Amino acid sequence: MDDFSKYIGLEFEIGGRGPKYDCWGYVQYLLDDYFALSVPSFENYEDWRTVHTRFVEIGVKKLTEQGWKVAERPNLANILLFRVRGRPLHVGLAVGSLRFLHIQEGMLSVLDRLDARWYPRLEGIYEYH
Numbered sequence: 001m002d003d004f005s006k007y008i009g010l011e012f013e014i015g016g017r018g019p020k021y022d023c024w025g026y027v028q029y030l031l032d033d034y035f036a037l038s039v040p041s042f043e044n045y046e047d048w049r050t051v052h053t054r055f056v057e058i059g060v061k062k063l064t065e066q067g068w069k070v071a072e073r074p075n076l077a078n079i080l081l082f083r084v085r086g087r088p089l090h091v092g093l094a095v096g097s098l099r100f101l102h103i104q105e106g107m108l109s110v111l112d113r114l115d116a117r118w119y120p121r122l123e124g125i126y127e128y129h
Contacts, residue, residue, distance in 0.1 A: 010109040023091050026103045030093045035077045037128055071127040081124040088123040
């Protein structure tokens with residue numbers, strides 16, 4: 001397995017694009033820094049919470065415009081979209097079929113398992129073509 005240790009333990013900040021990150025900023029950083037892939041940053045939106053709550057509408061459209069496609073199973077460098085409180089509000093980055101990196105408010109970035117807690121919340125998987 002690849003070494004993602006330098007990406008673990010980073011701090012959360014709403015709208016953060018470095019050195020602190022929100023979940024989208026963290027995925028953007030991982031894709032750029034480790035995989036040399038780019039995704040929209042959303043940092044120019046005045047109301048970040050609107051973008052966050054409308055991610056499926058705004059984010060997925062922008063991803064597909066940049067060559068990202070829906071995938072059936074998580075693989076390395078796939079963006080994972082999760083439901084939180086019943087809505088698709090959280091993203092992480094797959095680093096294998098059962099592991100992913102993510103960050104949430106109130107916690108540092110972690111390498112987590114796509115297990116009984118997270119798999120049922122999985123709303124979408126996106127891979128770059």
